[in-house]
């Protein structure tokens with residue numbers, strides 16, 4: 333049984349990593365239409381071709397989530413023709429590593445604009461379209477475990493993701509009367525180009541794939557493991573879940589206290 337049969341979805345950051353894996357998963361689960369919103373014109377075209385190959389209508393919007401008119405353009409394109417938008421996955425994000433003492437204000441604002449302000453702008457535009465269509469809907473965000481626990485060198489990113497976790501709670505309550513659910517997923521470290529950029533080399537990335545002891549599961553997560561969580565939340569199986577932050581992190585934020593190991 334395909335769980336997302338006939339749905340229209342909009343995915344920001346859909347050209348790579350989590351967004352691309354989610355677009356594929358939604359298409360495999362029967363979505364009728366997936367609109368990709370990303371700044372990367374070349375890779376967005378590649379993913380659109382992949383979706384068409386699975387039998388889903390792809391639409392593309394090349395733009396910047398930090399530019400509010402681009403967010404509205406993305407919602408307009410997703411709803412063009414029949415007004416239908418069932419699922420938003422607001423997933424595009426950016427990160428950079430700076431010690432707190434060296435973090436520049438411009439970089440703070442850059443990360444807030446892409447990760448947090450865009451979450452409000454795109455989420456509001458999508459929610460307005462869902463309310464106008466009158467069919468309810470699902471709004472999903474990619475937060476991060478950096479928004480749950482301290483993450484050294486990442487104060488700006490962590491605050492932006494903690495802001496999403498807060499935004500989700502309020503949106504869930506304000507939109508519940510419109511039959512719209514709102515949730516976020518907080519991944520741990522993933523095997524995506526973003527992590528490659530942060531780790532700095534393919535060698536470091538390969539080492540993290542083979543073993544990363546700070547993660548109890550001792551490995552990077554796959555973007556498909558986040559995509560599967562989104563498919564569940566967007567389906568009827570997730571209908572009673574709203575206002576939640578689902579942590580998918582290989583156990584990294586369990587705060588395990590290894591007492592037994594110490595006593596041996």
Ligand SMILES: NC(=O)c1ccc[n+]([C@@H]2O[C@H](COP(=O)([O-])OP(=O)(O)OC[C@H]3O[C@@H](n4cnc5c(N)ncnc54)[C@H](O)[C@@H]3O)[C@@H](O)[C@H]2O)c1
Pocket residue numbers: 344345346347348349350351369370371372395396397398423424425426427446474475476477518519520521522523524525526527555
């Ligand atoms: N990779 C990780 O370890 C990790 C962990 C926790 C959370 N996340 C979050 O997951 C989400 C997806 O990241 P990913 O790992 O798939 O990275 P990725 O680099 O593979 O994909 C990010 C996509 O977002 C797009 N994008 C970035 N800034 C944009 C902008 N201003 N406007 C439009 N598009 C933009 C990029 O072009 C790219 O296609 C992000 O929100 C990220 O913060 C990632």
